[in-house]
């Protein structure tokens with residue numbers, strides 16, 4: 571396992587935990603976490619003294635990668651890498667690495683490549699500019715040619731992937747329209763690792779991957795289930811996370827788009843979390859639904875993981891069902907609630 575250092579600039583403990591969990595999901599062993607809560611600095615994000623301290627630790631402990639919790643711009647990445655002499659990644663890169671680890675479908679891989687290319691473009695521009703200036707002093711036409719041809723090759727690739735994903739999205743839309751003719755569609759949404767796939771498996775009596783890792787599910791899976799006499803299609807979807815960069819939401823539009831086309835969103839929340847954290851994650855999920863244009867759809871809240879024992883009275887909100895997907899508790903009530911809301915909405 572490669573050793574990593576984590577650098578945090580937020581006092582928010584949950585964010586600090588989350589970045590460590592992401593690093594571990596990515597296969598890194600976190601050797602040490604460095605924290606600095608001062609105002610962000612332009613050059614390294616953190617102060618020069620801190621940079622020195624971390625550089626020494628990296629040298630002494632054979633650290634392979636430095637992970638920043640906050641987002642870094644390309645110039646910052648480059649300046650920090652010059653000091654640390656190891657790759658520097660931030661939360662955006664880390665999420666992409668986790669996605670990559672779990673990407674099984676061609677579309678997921680394309681979406682990741684697209685996000686990475688777009689993200690790396692400014693970095694490559696600066697990097698090439700510097701290199702060309704070093705190797706071709708005077709910055710003559712040959713240097714400019716190198717930059718131009720490299721960037722245009724990358725832009726071509728971006729366009730090509732975007733076309734492919736567009737076609738994929740059209741196919742998905744067609745499929746989901748066809749499904750809609752046959753029955754109602756319920757999308758299971760929520761924070762990553764909250765138990766969406768376990769609920770999906772319980773509803774559909776399937777055995778999809780459900781692991782104690784972030785972002786196990788990348789590609790929407792659909793199953794047809796019976797609610798009484800009625801056929802309903804259920805989607806298992808990609809998880810949400812705090813601070814999910816907009817670019818990433820756009821890159822995964824093909825995947826998240828299905829939520830927008832459903833008749834009901836089953837929003838899964840972890841009822842075992844302290845109230846404050848529970849409410850924060852609920853807000854993040856609801857904001858994400860707004861961002862992907864799915865906030866007009868009726869919601870049923872699944873308060874999952876009640877087996878872990880925590881006060882849930884104060885967490886009961888709107889149409890909700892307390893359940894434990896892992897221990898098969900609450901599925902009957904959940905199905906009834908889904909039917910009730912689906913029918914209330916259709917007026918039948």
Ligand SMILES: Nc1nc2c(ncn2[C@@H]2O[C@H](COP(=O)(O)OP(=O)(O)OP(=O)(O)O)[C@@H](O)[C@H]2O)c(=O)[nH]1
Pocket residue numbers: 761762763764765766767768769779780781782783784785786787788808809810874875876877878893894895896897
């Ligand atoms: N204690 C407890 N654990 C649960 C429950 N439901 C799910 N889990 C566990 O939570 C972890 C995540 O479950 P998943 O179903 O993979 O969660 P997910 O929301 O699909 O996660 P991603 O697809 O990775 O975003 C797994 O280790 C599950 O076994 C529950 O009701 N109680």
Ligand SMILES: [Mg+2]
Pocket residue numbers: 766767768779780786787
């Ligand atoms: Mg899942």
